[in-house]
Amino acid sequence: MKKLLLLFLLTGMVATAQQNLTIEQATYGQYQAYAPKSLTAPQWRTDTKTITYLDNTYSKLMSRSEESNWEETTFLTKQDLTTALKAKFPSDYFSFQIFPYRYEWKDKNTISFEATGTNGTYLVLFDVEKKEVKHAVSFSKDAAQQTMAPNGTKAAWLNENNIVITDENGNNTNVTNDTDKGIVNGSDYVHRQEFGINKGMWWSPDSNMLLYYRKDETMVANYPLVNFGERIAKENDIRYPMAGMKSEEVTLVVYNVASKTKTTLKTEGPKEQFLTCVTWSPDNKYVFVGVLNREQNHLKLNRYEAATGNLVNTLFEEQASTYVEPLHNLTFLPNSNDKFLYRTEKDGYEQLYVYNTDGKLIKNLGYNDVVVMELLNFDAKGKTVFYVGTANNGLDRQLYQVNLKSGKTTQITNGSGTHSVMVSSDGSLALDSFSNTTTPNDVSIIATASKKATSLLKSDNPYTGVTELPKMELVTITAADGKTPLNGRLIYPGNFDANKQYPVMVYVYGGPHAQLVTNDWLGGASLFDYYMAQQGYVVFTLDNRGSDARGRDFEHVIHRNLGQNEMADQMKGVEFLKSKSFVNQDKIGVYGWSFGGFMSTSLMLNHGDTFKVGVAGGPVCDWQYYEVMYGERYMDMPQENPEGYEKASVVNKASKLNGRLLMIHGAQDNVVVQQHSMQFINACITAGKQVDYFLYPTHEHNVRGKDRIHLNHKIADYFDTHLK
Structure with missing residues (x-):
């Protein structure tokens, strides 16, 4: 009997030990302490049936192979790398805290990685069999966007807005020498990184030529961001091409390493066109470029001769009544x-x-x-x-x-x-x-x-013994068109009682290139959603038409009409919620960031009878203040689509605000500039409407680091104060 009583007490202690998530756990737990067990940084070793990955201490590279029946063995250690680097560079000091997380197999016996020493940063090719450095190129610690040539003997990097090539003997060659900061060479921040752009420099396969973007933004208006970190606040100007205004002019240049000559590809046409899908031919002779007009409805895939820059041929053209959106380079067979x-x-x-x-x-x-x-x-x-x-x-x-x-x-x-x-x-x-x-x-x-x-x-389950996550289910809802199935996610309140009624937090994004509901662990939700459910909320998310992974027609319903079909679908989600007896129909709130901030504000203003509380982070408030590349793709220019811009604007609807709305913005936001929320706040003042506002002085478009905890706490407090 005593043993049974002790067992009862112990199991009771285990049960009561499971607490609700803290706001700290809800912010970073799913990526750190409560991330499902997995292999860290796995890679296939080239030309083998062997996988490599990091051990739990991040100090060793482990391997498993078909030959060994997938048994785990140690392949390399961080000490192996340190020893080899010290032998190659005896005057420098290397100390790896972890094995390089971003290692990459280049061939069967070679991995590449980046190392940091006392004297600078190194791009390294390492022979795993001989355990020695094959090639290494060193840079100043101020170098940016460094990219090694395929043969490993040299690398290109950015010194502010100019390109430098450094060889493995430490010799530097200045590829560009532009003193005007409005001329930017080799940067991946071209066309504001739309069209899948993530590089600004491409080595030819034989390592003899470097292709790079040259961006001239001297004609683009300066936009001031204010740095409040100094005693006298300092203005930090960026170039920000707003919809309908002058945009940047971009060309592509081939630099010949041996002759030190430059050849500009003759991408003739309007100066404000976009250059995408940039790809070298395997034989080093040609460069392929997707040339997209500013209207983004007509793409030409062109081939240029690398030696002369001449156009060889237009392979094909792609046109659309809405928009063409090239996102990927070519892949040769x-x-x-x-x-x-x-x-x-x-x-x-x-x-x-x-x-x-x-x-x-x-x-x-x-x-x-x-x-x-x-x-x-x-x-x-x-x-x-x-x-x-x-x-x-x-x-x-x-x-x-x-x-x-x-x-x-x-x-x-x-x-x-x-x-x-x-x-x-x-x-x-x-x-x-x-x-x-x-x-x-x-x-x-x-x-x-x-x-x-x-x-x-x-x-x-990484939450076993820690916390009991609320029940979650994926649901299907018919869109406002009466035929398209939409994916939704419903998270029930913690300790759910079907006889009670609960407030609702709708978490929304709704824009292109984003999908919030997926069939994976946690259903695609953040742990913050589960935190809010544990606090007693129904948490609901719907991927409306316009979002990702469902095809062209599913997304393109947003063209020239942002927010309209998206809101109509979200209201179908609200109908679904109101059909549930456990939903308190008088206590429905909405939260979103960026496009989701635009959606949250739009729903608060256009459906104020439904949404009583809203939180809008980094919100687009008027699309005429957004940048050319993204904004004009979906809305065309303001002068071409004034009705669409007027309908999408939340600034001119400020007088409709009835519920409690909190707007949050980063003062350094260079994506959705703070002018958006300032325009809306001013419109609320003019209309005599009260609105809450919070600024993160040092953050850009997203609130990152430890301040993310502060952000989530503020959002949760706002719903607790005004919706519960």
Whole structure:
């Protein structure tokens, strides 16, 4: 009897030990303490059936191979790297706190990584068999966007707005010498990083030429950001091209390392066009560029001769009544100089097409309504290619293999959920990390031919014994068009009682290139959503038409009419909520950031009878104050679409505000500049409407670091104060 009593007391202690999440845990816990167990920084070793990854201490590179039946062994240590670097650079001091997280396999015996010494930063090619440095290039610690040439003997980097090339002997060559800060060379911040741009410099495959962006923004208006960190506040000007105003002028330049000469590609046409899809040909002779007009409805894929800059041919043109949005560089087929993969949604879904360099379509590789989300490897013979694509109305991610000649597509993975996949260099094996709403993470090796899986790791629920997460379910709601199924996520309040009524927090984004509801662990939600549910809220999210992963027509309903169809769909979500007996229809609030801040404010003003409380972070308040590249894609110019801009503006609707609205903005926001919320606040003052406002003086578009805890606390307090 005493043993039973003791057992009862102990189990009771365990039960009461599970507390609600703290705001600190809710902010970073899902990425740190409560992240499902997984492999850290996994990579396939090139030309092998071996995977490598970091150990739990981040000090060793571990490996598993088919040859060893996937048993874990130590492959390299941070001490191996330190010893080799000290031998190569005896005058410098290296101390790795962890094994380089961003290591990358370049070939079977070589990894690349970045190292920091006392004297500077190094890009390193390391021989894993000999455990020695093959090549290394050093830079000043002030260097930015450094990129090593394929042969490892030199690297290009940015010294403010100019490009420098440094060889492995430490010799520097100044590629550009522009003194005007309005001329920016080699930066990835071209066209404000739209169109998939994440690089500003590209080495030719033979390492003999450097292709780079040259951006002239001297004609773009200066926009002042105020730095409050100094005793006398300092103005920090940025160049910000607003919709309908003068935009930057961009060219592409080829620098020949041997002759030190420059050749500008003759991308003739309007100076404010966009240059995208920048790709070297494998034979180093040509550069392919997607030339997109400012209206963003007409794309030309052009080939230019690298030596002269001359236009060789226009391979094809792509036009749309809405917009064309190129997002990816070309991918040449293995051992081919004249055939490549091109990704486009021109036929309804972003899919793969094989073209030759004369512009002839060789094969459409599209499969049903699958959207290609990530292009992976080819097989060893170059006959098939692997990619991760959507399934289950955009909720799932699966691995697909498609034959380049026949177009036959095979789904490799199974099990409804999210498969995050890396394919070996010969295509025979895939490392699959799988999760869904009931599976934190299952890691396995899949033989792509047989689809047979070998389990490597299964994660337990990381919240067991810590906290009990509220119930979550994925739901389907019909859009305002009466036919399109929309994906939603409903998180029930903690300690849910069906006989009670609860307040609601609708978390919204709603814009393009974002998907909030997914069939993975936590359903795509942040832990802050679960925190709010534990505080007694129904937390609801809906991916309306206009959001990501459902195809062209699903997204393009927003064209020239931002906010309208999105709000109509969100109100269908509200109808769903109001059909639930446990929802308090008089206590519905909404929260969102960026496009979600625009949506939150729009819903508060246009549907004030429904939404009683709102929080809008970094909100677009008037699209005429947003930048050219994103804003004009969806809305055209203000002078071309005045009705659309007027309808989308929340500034001219300030008089409709009835509930409690908190606006939050970063004073250093260079994406949605603070002028947006200032215009709205001023309109509220004019209309005699009270509105709450909070500024983060040092933050840009997102509130990061420890201040994120402060932000989440403020949001939770606002709902607790005004909605409960």
